[in-house]
Amino acid sequence: MKGFAKRRLQWIAALVVATVVAALGYVRWAEELQRFTYLTGWLLFALMLVLTAYNTRKKLPFLPLGKSETWLEFHIYAGYFTAVLFLAHVRVRWPTGWFETVLFLLYVVVALSGIVGLILTRGLPKRLTAHGGEVLFERIPFVRRDLHEKSEALALQSATTQKTPIIAEFYARHLGDYFARHRHFFHHLLEIRSPLNALLNKLTDLKRFLNTDERAVAEQLSDLVRQKDGLDYQRALQLTLRLWLFVHIPATYSLMLWSLAHIILVYGFSGGTR
Amino acid sequence: MDSPATLEKPQRWDSSFDPEQTPANVARLLATEPFSGMDPARFPKRTPLAGILQHDTRIRRFRNGEIIVREGDYGTSAFLILAGGARVVLRPSLPAAVLGRRTTQRKGFAEIIAQLWSNPRDPEVRKRAELAQDSRGRSRTGQDNAVRVFLQDLPRILDEHQTATMSAGDVFGEIAALSRTPRTATIFAVGDDTELLEMRWQGLRDLLRCDDRLRAHIDGIYRQRTLATHLREIPIFRQLKQEQLDQVMAQTQFTTYGDYDWSGDYKRLAKTGSVAPEKETVIAQEGDYPNGVILIRSGFARLSQKFGRGHRTLNYLGAGREFGLSEIAQNWRNKNATIPFQHTLRVVGYTHILTVPTAVMEEVVFPNLPPEMVAALGPAEPVPVAAPIAATAREARPDALDAGAKIGPELMEFLTEHRFFNGTATMVIDLERCTRCDDCVRACASTHGNNPRFLRSGPSSGNVMIANACMHCADPVCLIGCPTGAIHRGMAGGEVVINQATCIGCQLCANNCPYEAIRMVETRDESGAFRLDKDLRPIVKATKCDLCVEQVGGPACERACPHGALQRMDMNNLDAFANWLHR
Numbered sequence: 001m002k003g004f005a006k007r008r009l010q011w012i013a014a015l016v017v018a019t020v021v022a023a024l025g026y027v028r029w030a031e032e033l034q035r036f037t038y039l040t041g042w043l044l045f046a047l048m049l050v051l052t053a054y055n056t057r058k059k060l061p062f063l064p065l066g067k068s069e070t071w072l073e074f075h076i077y078a079g080y081f082t083a084v085l086f087l088a089h090v091r092v093r094w095p096t097g098w099f100e101t102v103l104f105l106l107y108v109v110v111a112l113s114g115i116v117g118l119i120l121t122r123g124l125p126k127r128l129t130a131h132g133g134e135v136l137f138e139r140i141p142f143v144r145r146d147l148h149e150k151s152e153a154l155a156l157q158s159a160t161t162q163k164t165p166i167i168a169e170f171y172a173r174h175l176g177d178y179f180a181r182h183r184h185f186f187h188h189l190l191e192i193r194s195p196l197n198a199l200l201n202k203l204t205d206l207k208r209f210l211n212t213d214e215r216a217v218a219e220q221l222s223d224l225v226r227q228k229d230g231l232d233y234q235r236a237l238q239l240t241l242r243l244w245l246f247v248h249i250p251a252t253y254s255l256m257l258w259s260l261a262h263i264i265l266v267y268g269f270s271g272g273t274r
Numbered sequence: 275m276d277s278p279a280t281l282e283k284p285q286r287w288d289s290s291f292d293p294e295q296t297p298a299n300v301a302r303l304l305a306t307e308p309f310s311g312m313d314p315a316r317f318p319k320r321t322p323l324a325g326i327l328q329h330d331t332r333i334r335r336f337r338n339g340e341i342i343v344r345e346g347d348y349g350t351s352a353f354l355i356l357a358g359g360a361r362v363v364l365r366p367s368l369p370a371a372v373l374g375r376r377t378t379q380r381k382g383f384a385e386i387i388a389q390l391w392s393n394p395r396d397p398e399v400r401k402r403a404e405l406a407q408d409s410r411g412r413s414r415t416g417q418d419n420a421v422r423v424f425l426q427d428l429p430r431i432l433d434e435h436q437t438a439t440m441s442a443g444d445v446f447g448e449i450a451a452l453s454r455t456p457r458t459a460t461i462f463a464v465g466d467d468t469e470l471l472e473m474r475w476q477g478l479r480d481l482l483r484c485d486d487r488l489r490a491h492i493d494g495i496y497r498q499r500t501l502a503t504h505l506r507e508i509p510i511f512r513q514l515k516q517e518q519l520d521q522v523m524a525q526t527q528f529t530t531y532g533d534y535d536w537s538g539d540y541k542r543l544a545k546t547g548s549v550a551p552e553k554e555t556v557i558a559q560e561g562d563y564p565n566g567v568i569l570i571r572s573g574f575a576r577l578s579q580k581f582g583r584g585h586r587t588l589n590y591l592g593a594g595r596e597f598g599l600s601e602i603a604q605n606w607r608n609k610n611a612t613i614p615f616q617h618t619l620r621v622v623g624y625t626h627i628l629t630v631p632t633a634v635m636e637e638v639v640f641p642n643l644p645p646e647m648v649a650a651l652g653p654a655e656p657v658p659v660a661a662p663i664a665a666t667a668r669e670a671r672p673d674a675l676d677a678g679a680k681i682g683p684e685l686m687e688f689l690t691e692h693r694f695f696n697g698t699a700t701m702v703i704d705l706e707r708c709t710r711c712d713d714c715v716r717a718c719a720s721t722h723g724n725n726p727r728f729l730r731s732g733p734s735s736g737n738v739m740i741a742n743a744c745m746h747c748a749d750p751v752c753l754i755g756c757p758t759g760a761i762h763r764g765m766a767g768g769e770v771v772i773n774q775a776t777c778i779g780c781q782l783c784a785n786n787c788p789y790e791a792i793r794m795v796e797t798r799d800e801s802g803a804f805r806l807d808k809d810l811r812p813i814v815k816a817t818k819c820d821l822c823v824e825q826v827g828g829p830a831c832e833r834a835c836p837h838g839a840l841q842r843m844d845m846n847n848l849d850a851f852a853n854w855l856h857r
Contacts, residue, residue: 003857004838061717061834062381062389064827068713072836121709121837129705129737136731137710241709 011077019084026088040089041266045259047082051075052252079114082107103262106255113248120244124237127191133230137238140182143231148179151224158217167217170206174199175221179228188236196229286321291474292332300327303471306356307443308488316484323484330477334470336360336463339425342470343447344373345460346763348753350475352448353461358468361437362446363460368435373460374423374759374776378823386826393724396802398795400815405775421757421778425462439464448492449500451475452482452530453626454572454749456763479530497523504571504628507594510639510647518638525634527566531555532573532624554620557627558597561614564605566629568597573625573749576690577678578618585618587686589678590695592748592846603651606636622690623749677848680856688735689845693788697745699769699821699842701728701831702854706737707839717834718819727819728791728831738855741840743831744791744819746770748846752783752792761816769821779814792818 029036054075057065065071086107095104128134135143155171177183184195203222207215303309304324314323333356336342342360343349345367370377381389425431440446440461450457452475473481482489501523505511511519532555558568560580570591577597578585591597597619605612630639640648678686694700712730719726728743746769753761753770760777763770772783774797784792796812797805805813821842822829829842843851 058713058716058834058836060390060720061830062386062721062825064386066833068834068836069838125709125839126706128710134705134734238710241711 007073011073015077015080018081022081022084022088030088030091037089037091040085041263044082044085044089045263047078047085048256048259051078051082052256055249055252076114076118079111083111099262099265103255103258106251106258109251110248110255113244113251117244117248120240124241128234128237131230131233133227133234135231135234137235137242140231140235140238144179144182144228147224147228147231151175151179151221151228154217154220154224158214161213164214166206166209167214167221170202171221174202175225178225182232182235184229184232185236185239188233189240196225199225286476287325287329290329291472291477295328295332297328299333300324303327303331308354308485311487312481312485317480318484321480323481326477326480330480331471331473334472336468336470337422337424337466338463338468339428340463340468341373341423341425341759342461342463343450343457343459344759345457346373346375347457347756347759348450348454348750349447349457350451350454350754351472352451352475352478353446354471354473355440355442355444355446356469356471357442359442359464360440360444360446360461360468360470361432361464362440363431363462364436364438366435368425368431368460370762372425373762374773375762376771376773376775378764378771380826381824389720393720394798394800394802395724396798397725398797398815398817399723399800399802400774400797400805401800407775421780423758445491448478449496451478452492453496453500453528454530454624455500475530496528497526501526501528501628504569508569508596510599510643513643513647514639515642518642521638522630522634525631527629527631528571528627529629530624530626531557532621554622556618556620557625558615558619560616560618564598564601564613564615564632566631567599567602567635568619569628569630570595570597571626571628574622574693574695575625575627576620576622578620579616580618581683586683587678587690588617589686589848590622590690591619592695600651602632602635603640603648605632606640607648622695623693677852680852681848685735685738685855688733688738692733692740694740694745695845696747696749697843697845698748699744699746699829700845701741701743701745701819702841702843702851703730703739703741704737704839704841704855705734705739707837708739708835709837709839711836713834713836714831714840717830721822721825721830722820725795725817727817742789742791744770744787744821745789745845746819746821752787754786755782756780757782764823767821767823769823770818771820771823772816772818774815777815779816781814781816783816792816 026036033039054071057063057071058068090104095101151171155168155175159165159168178199184192187193187195200222203218203225207218210218304327309323309327312323317323317326336358342353345363446461447457449455451473482492502519505519505522505526511522514522554576557575558564560578570593572593575591575597576587577589577591578587597617598615601613601615681689689695710730715726715728715730718728728741730741732740732742734740750763750770753763756762757780758776758778760773760775761770761783762773779794781794784790784794793816794814795817797815799805807813819829827833832840832842838857841854843854845851
């Protein structure tokens, strides 16, 4: 068995064992043991602390804290296990009261955003690589500006040399805005090619009204449209690969703070339960 | 129709070693030993003796204590002492700091923790302590604007280190120049009037071709100092008794193919897109009689096989690899069913090889090998010459070819054409796993004072990208010619590092690097202000990936990748690369 598959199997085996142990514990002690909820609560909080610490590890690459890859693998599978502990902790019941509902919802947001992030990070890199024409994310605005200037120059040049405004008018109506900003984010994300095809079809339709020189200009514009489409594709996917963390990380910190408040409240109002 | 563009064909001496070399100097050299004893009639018309002295040599003058060659440096020229003297430091070697290098030390626990708050806000800050030079070696700029390094306190150095004297007529540096290996000792000038003739390797090679005496002299030195050690490193020769090894050594031939300046050529060819196997010099041709086992001593060679109308790369062989052994072994065991070379071996850049003739292998080496080693040389039954590669290659050369087959021909061509096999710590990124999160770049910046030392971009083939980061090359052309020895191999791991204290910002290393992995940066002081020289120009230093030699745990970029997409790989170990690809 090869590296990735072998490791995945090992982590899954560990997760299954931990889940079975937790489930057996729940069945055996959930009703009998008064402290069971405290136990699952503390285990859950401790595990969430370790999971949150992954972001801190990323910020301290010079400390000998092990490979980030191992941390992420633990983060994923321990993250799945928190769901088991969470269900055991809430005793598979819907929370009561607004405080606990918020806590519950925060957990759901963190868990779901993590799962979505995992799906995105496994799928989008393959699509980016297969599509080709990759540009560093930080360079994308510069490349877009360059394409915008080139296309605008072509349209203006056509207006002055051909003495007919047909391409310039087409540019102003259909292409100016297309090159001026990034477009069709969701289309690219969902791999829908209709906006590009529509634009290229319009350019093809236009050609019947153009002379040979103008057709050459239209051809060059079509080429720039394709390049811009490729750039927008890169931006949409690379941005998505970054954006999900903007949900996952703030939600995680909110969850940790809310959990801390939850612990304080539990101990503050436990009324001598020991 | 447009007339085809024409270009003047480059000539051997388009670029002289010293454009100011005068005819008077040449006449003087022709009257000096060993040139006076050479027969000009034996030199070809295109490369006459006087022409070699005119274009491939230069006269250099050194002052007392000035370092001529540094131990560990790579150089492409040899020296003949014309006047004065020099001393070679035998043992112990001079400390690294005296030679302009730094001794790399891993950071202690406190220093590691201190990085939490001590990283400067401004880019490229160099702390005063970082720029402190060792007082025992000082660089000065001479009248010719060349930077020269002098040893200070010579009497103490002579007291503490055993040295040997060399005088007029002595030659040194020839083995390092011819075999592209590091200099084995430091040599410095004695007296203020030391005059040396520096011969670049092309001229030295031509002199060797046409003068038996010089060839015999260098041949003798090579056999005596280098050959035995090298042969002993190869398992089949390690088994031999001393007298048998002496027989092998006596018959072994050594040859250098290609051009040491391959990096410059490669840069030019890459720009024009004309890097192609067909243009490389052939060392051994598929289908030819195997007249000897070829051992790669330094440089690289491409192993290819005919495929359709072209050749496809199966592997590339670096130092320590052999070619033709399995064919010769098979012929020795099957006298009636001999086979020719199964593959072609071509020079990539330059290749220094040793050839052990077939007769020596059959008479001295094979009969004295233990049976298990003979069995390991390949199948006892004859292998059909025209068998498809999958059959011949795998059976005959399992080690060399399986990895190539796993990697695939497209990727092999990509690696070879870009000369990536040179890397011992090449940054390889699996684009299908890389999420473009830039954690690797941030980790690199955090461990280098907030300055990333690589770019997460570079040429790619399929899902493999080779990032623009120093590869810590097996043949580090960036090391050639550094005037102060600032760029050097680390003492422990052999990684290529730059001493910021002795780097003078001359850009030679950055210009030499074929992969453009070295960047010149304007440095700042602790307050964030630019460090300026006396002409108020910013002080520029060369920077590059140092493989996190000072950090604990290895390269931060690799450890920081959450998806296992980035790996620093020795591209000479294709098995490891193939396993990583199919992990």
